[in-house]
Amino acid sequence: MPPRAAKTAALPLATLTKAFEFSASHRYHRPQWSDEENRRVFGACANPNGHGHNYMLEVTLTGPIDPVTGMIINLVDVKAVVEQVLEEFDHKHLNKDTPYFRDRIPTTENLAITLWERIAPQLPPGPILHNLRLHEDEDLYADYRGGA
Numbered sequence: 001m002p003p004r005a006a007k008t009a010a011l012p013l014a015t016l017t018k019a020f021e022f023s024a025s026h027r028y029h030r031p032q033w034s035d036e037e038n039r040r041v042f043g044a045c046a047n048p049n050g051h052g053h054n055y056m057l058e059v060t061l062t063g064p065i066d067p068v069t070g071m072i073i074n075l076v077d078v079k080a081v082v083e084q085v086l087e088e089f090d091h092k093h094l095n096k097d098t099p100y101f102r103d104r105i106p107t108t109e110n111l112a113i114t115l116w117e118r119i120a121p122q123l124p125p126g127p128i129l130h131n132l133r134l135h136e137d138e139d140l141y142a143d144y145r146g147g148a
Contacts (some may be wrong), residue, residue, distance in 0.1 A: 007068040010064075010075065011064035011065055011066075011067065012064065012065050013061055013062060013063065013065070013072075014062070014063070014064075014065050014072050015061065015062040015072075015130055016060065016061050016062075016071075016072050016073065016075075016127070017058050017059065017060040017061075018058070018059050018078055019056055019057065019058050019059075019078070019080070020056070020057045020058075020059065020077055020079075020082050020083065020086060021054060021055065021056050021057075022054075022055050022056050022057070022086045022089055022090040022091075023052060023053065023055065023091055023092065024052065024053065024055060024089050024091065024092050024093070024094050025047070025050045025051060025052035025053070025092075025093045025094065026045075026050055026051070026052075026053075026093065026094040026101070026111075027045065027047065027049075027050035027051075027093075027095050027106075028041075028042035028045035028046055028096055028104040028106070029046055029095075029105070030080065030103050032107065034122060049051040050095065051078055051135070052094055052126070053136050053137065054115070055111075055134060055135060055136060056117060056130075056134075056135040057082070057132065057133070057134050057135075058132070058134075058135070059078065059082055059119065059124075059132060060129075060130045060131040060132070060133070061073055061078070061125025061127040061128065061129055061130055062127055062128055063126055063128060064127075069100055072126070072127045073123075073124065073126055075128045077124050078121075078123065081119060081122045081124075082119055084122075085115065085116060085118045085119050085122070088118070089111075089115075094106040094111065100114045101114075107142075108134055108136045108140065108141065108142040109142045109144070111142075112132050112133075112134040112142045112143070112144040113144055115132055115142050115144075116129070116132050116146055119132070120146065128144065130145065131143055131144070131145050132144045132145075139147065
C-alpha cells in the first residue's frame with residue numbers, strides 16, 4: 001500500500017467588508033445629443049448644474065484568516081488606501097473636477113469601476129479585492145468585481 005499523504009490544514013477563508021462615505025456631484029450628459037435627448041434619457045440627472053449624492057462605498061476583500069492575528073488584513077492598511085483614493089472624489093463635481101469622467105458618464109456603475117481601478121493596485125499583498133458596492137442612494141447601488 002502506498003503511504004498516505006499528510007493532510008495540510010488550509011487556513012479558513014473569510015470575506016471582510018469596510019464601508020466608507022464620501023459626497024460628490026455629477027451630471028449625466030452626452031455632448032453628441034441635444035439637451036432634449038439628454039433630458040429624455042437621463043431625466044433629472046441631465047440637469048446642467050448636476051446634482052449631488054452622499055455615496056457609501058463598501059470594499060469587500062477575501063482571503064485566508066491569519067492564525068496569529070485572526071484577520072485577513074489589517075483594516076488600518078485598507079483605510080489608508082481607500083481614504084487616499086476617495087480624496088480625489090470627495091466634495092468634487094465628478095465631470096469637472098476629476099479626469100475620469102471627461103469622456104465618460106459618471107453613472108454609479110462607471111464610478112464603481114473607476115474606484116476599483118484606483119483602489120485595487122494600491123492594496124497591500126494578501127487578500128484579494130472581491131467586490132466594490134457603491135451606494136448612490138439608499139435604494140440604488142452597483143456592484144463591481146473587477147470584470148469577473
